[in-house]
Amino acid sequence: MPEETPRLAGKVAVVTGAAGGIGAASARRLSHEGARVVVVDIDGDGAQQVAAELPGPAVAVTGDVSREEDVENYVRAALDTFGRLDLHHLNAGITGPFEDLADLSVADFDRVLGVNVRGPFLGVRAAFRRYREQGTGGAIVITASIASLRGSHDLLAYQTSKHGVLGLMRGAAMYGGPIGVRVNAVAPGLVPTGLFTAAKDASGGGDDMIRRGTTVPLRRTGTPDEVASVVAFLLSDDAAYVHGEVISVDGGSAIVSSVRPSGGAGAWDTTAVDERSKETS
Structure with a gap:
C-alpha cells in the first residue's frame, strides 16, 4: 500500500497565540498533518521554541495581534x-x-476586546486580502469559547469578546462562502492552559477549573490536543461542507440544563448520577 499523503500537505498555515496551550497544540497538529506553519505569539521566545520543535517547516514571528502592523508582519513572514x-x-x-x-476599568475592558475581537478581525481581513491576491480560496478557524454560548457574571470583558467572535465568524462566513473561503469557530470548554491557570487564587482560575471539570458530563477537563484535532479537521478538506459553524469541544458542558436536578455543571452533586451509571455498566 502506498503511504497516504498528509491531508494538509502543501498548505501554509498561520496560528496565532501559538507559544503555548491550544495554539501550540494546533501548530503541532497542523505540522504533523503536513502544513508548513507560521507560529505567531507576543511571546517571541515561546514562539521560537514551538517552531523549533515542530516536525515540519516552520517560522516564528513575534507579534501583537491587536496591531495592524504586526498582523501585516506575520503575513509577510509567511510569504517570504x-x-x-x-x-x-x-x-x-x-x-x-x-x-x-x-x-x-474601561482600560481593561478595551484591552481584552482589542486582543480578542480586533485581533481576529485583523487576521480575518488579512486572510481575505491574501486570498484575493492569490486568487484562491482558503479556510479560517477562530477560537471562540464556551463563554461565546452562555453567560456568567465573571470575566465580563472576556464574555463580551467571545460573543463578539461569533458575530465576526458568521459575518466573515457569509462574505467568504461565495468566493470559496470557509470560516468556522471552535468553542473550547474547560481546558486548563496558562490563560486561566495563571490566575491561581481567582474563582474560575487555577485548580478551580480541575474541580469544575469533574462535574461536566464527561467528568474531566479537556486537553489542548483535543481542541487542536477539531481545528485541523475544520481547516482540512474533510470539512469541505462545514461553514459558518461553531463546534463545541467541552465534554458536553454546553448541553447541560442548570435548572434541572440532573444538571447544573459546576454546582451539583454528581453522586446519584454516577452511582446510576455504575449500576448499568
Whole structure:
C-alpha cells in the first residue's frame, strides 16, 4: 500500500497565540498533518521554541495581534518564507482581570476586546486580502469559547469578546462562502492552559477549573490536543461542507440544563448520577 499523503500537505498555515496551550497544540497538529506553519505569539521566545520543535517547516514571528502592523508582519513572514498562505487559526486571546463588573476599568475592558475581537478581525481581513491576491480560496478557524454560548457574571470583558467572535465568524462566513473561503469557530470548554491557570487564587482560575471539570458530563477537563484535532479537521478538506459553524469541544458542558436536578455543571452533586451509571455498566 502506498503511504497516504498528509491531508494538509502543501498548505501554509498561520496560528496565532501559538507559544503555548491550544495554539501550540494546533501548530503541532497542523505540522504533523503536513502544513508548513507560521507560529505567531507576543511571546517571541515561546514562539521560537514551538517552531523549533515542530516536525515540519516552520517560522516564528513575534507579534501583537491587536496591531495592524504586526498582523501585516506575520503575513509577510509567511510569504517570504513559504510563498503563500492558505489556512488561519486565529487563536490568540487573553482573559482580562477577574474583577467584579462594577470594578472593571474601561482600560481593561478595551484591552481584552482589542486582543480578542480586533485581533481576529485583523487576521480575518488579512486572510481575505491574501486570498484575493492569490486568487484562491482558503479556510479560517477562530477560537471562540464556551463563554461565546452562555453567560456568567465573571470575566465580563472576556464574555463580551467571545460573543463578539461569533458575530465576526458568521459575518466573515457569509462574505467568504461565495468566493470559496470557509470560516468556522471552535468553542473550547474547560481546558486548563496558562490563560486561566495563571490566575491561581481567582474563582474560575487555577485548580478551580480541575474541580469544575469533574462535574461536566464527561467528568474531566479537556486537553489542548483535543481542541487542536477539531481545528485541523475544520481547516482540512474533510470539512469541505462545514461553514459558518461553531463546534463545541467541552465534554458536553454546553448541553447541560442548570435548572434541572440532573444538571447544573459546576454546582451539583454528581453522586446519584454516577452511582446510576455504575449500576448499568
